[in-house]
Amino acid sequence: MRDMLGREELIPVEKALELLFNCAPFRSPSTTVVPLDQAYGMITSADVLSPEDLPSFNRSTVDGYAVNSADTFGATDSLPAYLAIRAEISMGEMPSLSLKQSEVAKIATGGMLPEGVDAVVMFEHTQQIDETMIEILKPVSPGENVIQAGEDAQQGSLILKSGHKLRPQDIGALAGLGITGVQVFERPRVSILSTGDEIVPADEPAKPGQVRDINSYTLSGLILNAGGIPLRKGILKDHYEIIRDSVAQSLKDSEAILITGGSSVGTKDMTAKVINDMGHPGVLFHGVSLKPGKPMIGGVVNGTPIFGLPGHPVAVHVCFELFIRPVLEEIAGLKGKRFDPLTKTVKARIGKNISSSPGREEHVGVTLEEREGELWAFPIFGKSGLITNLTLADGTAVVPLRKFGVQEGDMVEVKLF
Amino acid sequence: MRDMLGREELIPVEKALELLFNCAPFRSPSTTVVPLDQAYGMITSADVLSPEDLPSFNRSTVDGYAVNSADTFGATDSLPAYLAIRAEISMGEMPSLSLKQSEVAKIATGGMLPEGVDAVVMFEHTQQIDETMIEILKPVSPGENVIQAGEDAQQGSLILKSGHKLRPQDIGALAGLGITGVQVFERPRVSILSTGDEIVPADEPAKPGQVRDINSYTLSGLILNAGGIPLRKGILKDHYEIIRDSVAQSLKDSEAILITGGSSVGTKDMTAKVINDMGHPGVLFHGVSLKPGKPMIGGVVNGTPIFGLPGHPVAVHVCFELFIRPVLEEIAGLKGKRFDPLTKTVKARIGKNISSSPGREEHVGVTLEEREGELWAFPIFGKSGLITNLTLADGTAVVPLRKFGVQEGDMVEVKLF
Structure with a gap:
């Protein structure tokens, strides 16, 4: 990753992501069947079909x-x-x-x-x-x-696709159909290796010249937030063999590996060398045109992504959101996200007229679709007792208290699920 | 809650919330000290002060x-x-x-x-x-x-306020200061009582005329998502004594109570009667100008909020987000939310010039402030190695790849934490 003059070559974030995702699919966690009350936030690993007509009567x-x-x-x-x-x-x-x-x-x-x-x-x-x-x-x-009998769901009809992250209303729908166990992917395990001769554990006093291990705690929280299980593998001295052995062990018990620190010049190259020596394709990029986060290293070894993260806490955060979260979502089995997961309320143009009585704040289930750069919300018209209204919806459009309704093309606020 | 003609009187959502919050503070869960690796998403129950200067050296x-x-x-x-x-x-x-x-x-x-x-x-x-x-x-x-020594945090300085929900970067900051246990509120326990003679458990076949218990599963997911612990108290027959006894028991082991169903006319009034008979002030509103969700009942008994939710799954969702989530956040001890938690990326005007090199996507920590109806993002200028940059920030403003920087007043995209 050096140019003709031996300088580090920086690539844009999009290019780095492209190099990573060219290696997908990554090694996935195994699947399991969980009881419904433990299924919140898990990702389905198979299509869910309705076992019966719902309701079974008029x-x-x-x-x-x-x-x-x-x-x-x-x-x-x-x-x-x-x-x-x-x-x-x-x-x-x-x-x-x-x-x-x-x-x-x-x-x-x-x-x-x-x-x-x-x-x-x-x-x-x-x-x-x-x-x-x-x-x-x-x-x-x-x-x-x-x-009518069967109007909510017909026997054999698709209720949830494989790769769907289970929201509260999805779990309610499964309960309504009598499905009390659901096949999901296990949460991806992510190893965190802290490197740096200056790093000491959080529960030890830091002597002059030493700093405590911040990044493995920040990363644990970010991994939990992204639906993964953090495995903190401790603080490693800056020696090739120590880092190599820990990476080799982590390849066996986790679906992704994060190596933080390596702030000294030699260590950055050492991290890259370990990744390259572990298997193919090895390092994909080393240096990104990003601030903070320039020294970021990304690689894949036999289907397992390995990242070398800069030591700065802010850079760790930025790099996690840009590179590691999307990779973890891919590993976790998440497919066809319903909409940008980073926003929870959005403005959209309503796709059909909704009539409403003033003096009532009305919430209407909608699906969202981007058309020519604009976001449109299409109301799901259906009886309000249908649970599939909620499993279909991306969110609810709000018709404010003092309005008679909204006309096609009007801007509405949509609360995402 | 009836008008002169004996009709149910509907009140607007804002008024209903006002009646509820006039009864705050509600009964809070107890506090505890959790190890740092279990603290993600918990809410601090005391101010956290720095025990030392950070860093301890130049x-x-x-x-x-x-x-x-x-x-x-x-x-x-x-x-x-x-x-x-x-x-x-x-x-x-x-x-x-x-x-x-x-x-x-x-x-x-x-x-x-x-x-x-x-x-x-x-x-x-x-x-x-x-x-x-x-x-x-x-x-x-x-x-x-x-x-400089002490530039990141000075001994005795305030790191996190009481009532702060711990984000990944907060946990990293505590680790950096050598704080490995943090005083937090326990997660609020929320009892869910399903009522209705027609409701059967999710794992039983539904005979003609019966439906399975959907709402207690949906509510469990919503409560988990809001940081609470759902306690499913089973399905109750529509009898005054049965519902009353279950509410009385739930007042002892939970900080909030949700009663769902009660779709028959008599049951709605029965739920209201149980709440009124339990203690003061009892029912605060019964009927809201909201669709779906009109039959919503809200009350407080000796500091414990009790809600009667309509049976329709969509209404359950809407009412939870409008009434129960804010009440749970209050019970959980959450104070001074940094910004609207429902959105994760926002557009804001930048409060100061940021110079940047083109060919670099730059992320700058910012605090957000609303001024005359417009959102402003104020860059936190500081060395990127300071962990307090992250604990102060509401998010990061993004200066795109092909820009030389942004001028005061320019619109930027801010990714919230």
């Missing part, structure tokens, strides 16, 4: 009366339809009765529709005459206020 | 020669200063020698300056004549390329 989405919609056609405030109250549906039970024409049953949100009816009229649009009779003040169409 | 920030700056004054390429190489400083050791006038010592980044010198000349600005003599081609001022 379910009411409102509190009201289950009706045959045809009995309500033409009903108005001044000319209501009069229907007979036949029963009240108990929650969690299959209604044994079958309703006949002009009969209704009282039903709560989540209740199962009995046979003979196809819609639910909300309480607000009814008036009770006595124990046995109600007036219907507004018609309903077939299927209105009802989630 | 340290070089570059590879070069330690010199007496006066010996270099006036040195140029054509008229260099000739100085004698007296020694090479070993890393991690206190140099025993004292340099006299016109003497230099070879020193690496991080090395300790010997007595008799006050600056370091970078290798690039020297030319070695032979084993004993160098030419200095550029003068240095006193203290140049040196971090």
Whole structure:
């Protein structure tokens, strides 16, 4: 990595990343099945298909009366339809009765529709005459206020792709489908080797000339934050054999290796030599046009990325975010990220009109898409009881309290999941 | 919470939050001392002061020669200063020698300056004549390329405030100061009570009319994400005594209680009655002008927040982010958040000129401040080896590869920590 005059050749960050990712796929951690309550933040290692239809029955989405919609056609405030109250549906039970024409049953949100009816009229649009009779003040169409059996998920349909990082709502969806164990990648293990004759452990007094080991602690936090497991391999003296032996051992028990420090000129070259001597392709870049972080070394040995990080704490942070986090995400099995993970609220243009009542702050599930350099949020219209609304969504667009809605092309704030 | 006509009165989200936070401070979890490698993401429960000066010695920030700056004054390429190489400083050791006038010592980044010198000349600005003599081609001022003893942190100075969420760089800073245990709040425990006669556990088949427990799994993930510990208390039948007894028990072992479901009309009122019967002040709001999430109930009982969440999975998500996350952060002891935690990259105007070389992507530590509705990023100028640069910073401003720098008022992208 030296030019004709023997000087270190610096390459841009993008080029360095390109050299790294040309070596992908990297060696991956093994897969395992974890119980659902330990799955948060893990990454699926196989597609998840629905084992059954969800819901398994026609379910009411409102509190009201289950009706045959045809009995309500033409009903108005001044000319209501009069229907007979036949029963009240108990929650969690299959209604044994079958309703006949002009009969209704009282039903709560989540209740199962009995046979003979196809819609639910909300309480607000009814008036009770006595124990046995109600007036219907507004018609309903077939299927209105009802989630049909299989409407949320059909047996065999794709619920989550392989390589998906499990968010809270994904775990809820799996629970809803009765999936209590999920196949995921183990978290990648990342070895941290601190080098430098001047470095002493954090729990020891630093004598004049010595400094305590800062970077292995910072890196442990960054690795945890990126979903990995940090393995702190201790502080190594600046000797070729010591560093080489520790790297060789780390190649056996981790999916990536970070060597920090090596601040003296000789050590930088020593780190590069160790990486080159370990296997192929070895060092990919040594020096990046980046400040701080210029002395950064990146390499790959038989599918395992190895990084030589500068000793400065700030550079460690910058280099981690630029180079190591994306590599760790690749190792961890993360695929098709839903959107830039570095931002959690974004401005976007709304892709369809949303009507809304003023005096209500409305949150609408959206998917995000970039079109000609602009971010668009496409509302997912669906019944709010559908769990797949949430697994599909990248976030929610907010229609503020004092608005009647938003028109296609309006800017909205999207809270990402 | 009903109006004159007996209708449920809806209040805006901001008003509901105001009612909740008027009851703060809430009952906090206890405090504990955790080892540094378990401290990531925990919240400090006491101010952290520096136990010593950092560094404890004058340290070089570059590879070069330690010199007496006066010996270099006036040195140029054509008229260099000739100085004698007296020694090479070993890393991690206190140099025993004292340099006299016109003497230099070879020193690496991080090395300790010997007595008799006050600056370091970078290798690039020297030319070695032979084993004993160098030419200095550029003068240095006193203290140049040196971090003075105590410059990073002075003994007794404030390193981290109480109520600060520990980021990777904070943990590194503590390690650097030799602090290997840190006093933090325990993570808040949050009880989740699922109610509804129609709800069955996720590992059981759902018969017609039944649905599996989705929300307690979604909430567990959201609580973990917000830094809490979810305690799933099982699925309760819709009976006043059963819900009351479970709430009473949860008041003993958790700092917040979430009651989900209660989709039938009677249950909503039952949840509110349980909260009111438990203690003061009881229910604060019942119904919010929000979609989804209208039936949301919020209350406080003797310092413990209790929420009644609607049964719809989407509403659970929206209500958690709007009401429960900020309350959990308050319970967890989080104070003075550095900036909106929901965004991780922001656009800001730079508060001072930064000069930069093109061909280099430069990352500069900044603090963020809102002034007259605009976000400003103020560069933290300091030597890049200072760990306090990172603990002070809210993020790093990026000066792109092809720029000579940025002028005060220019828009920059800031990556938040």
